[in-house]
Amino acid sequence: MSQLTKRAITESFMKLINQVPFDKITVKDIVEDCGVNRNTFYYHYSDIYALLDEILENETKRVLTENLTESSWRDAILESCSFALKNKKGIYHIYNSLSRRKIDAYLYQVMGRIMYDFVKMQAEGLSVKDEDLHLIADFYKCAFVGLILQWLDSGMKQDPEYIVDKIFSYLEGSTRNMLENAVERNDRK
Template structure:
């Protein structure tokens, strides 16, 4: 219990600092001072601050997986999934502009993949699309959402993501079902 509390406190303090200054301006010394722990305690849990960053993104991704709601549209699910990024825009921007951008990219890719894979599975209920095509469709949207979100971060996160994601949903409404139905039709053709 104390271990979980300490880890959580370190992550919280680190996120707060990341919202205040760039990643390369945060040191272990800063974190232990703010947490009122000693360096050995920090190093007991993490080899460096990058491990803290990685754990934050892994924890947030697990939260997305755990809280996914099948009753929501993919747009609503995606906005719920990006809650951490929206609440910590400055921190996200600092990570994006650091040498650890890959951590952020992997987090966004994971969130997008989780949302789209579950959505494609939900839409495919009753459609005999191949599992390979389901994966391909989910991957296509995962890549598109990841790149759009990364470009949003790069541009300073000025636009309202709620408006953009909902508009994308309106523009592409029905395309996943259409693609799944095409998959089923193509399977029938190949089998003849």
């Protein structure tokens, strides 16, 4: 029963966020839409921000667990973009509110994990320090989050699949080269 109630609250919130700005949604709006009382809402969430945190955390887990295999980093990035496109109005309502930091944090968390796993895969067979793996992954994470934020700012008009494929075609071989340079510099020390 508890999971059904949480799902009803989440679905109502997602419906509302795709209709009205985040800072205009109240707990009263959510509970009226899903048919639970305020106490039930507060039993599960301390406030609307906690509900949003859980939604983004669950989406992060879903994207990362469903898509991260050695060859599907691309799919994980595209899945994040797909979530944004499916909830375009809601994403903009959050993005243009005081909760923009939550979208930023979500993007950095997802891209951080995807890029670390991608860089680690590229480092196979090399004795790269973990510090270097993280630095290179952070470089890519920041680049991709910057591109995604630019995509959001431009109204999500470009096809994310086109952008991702093009960027990774440009990067082909460069990640391995960066890793080899890191090993070489560490060997010289």
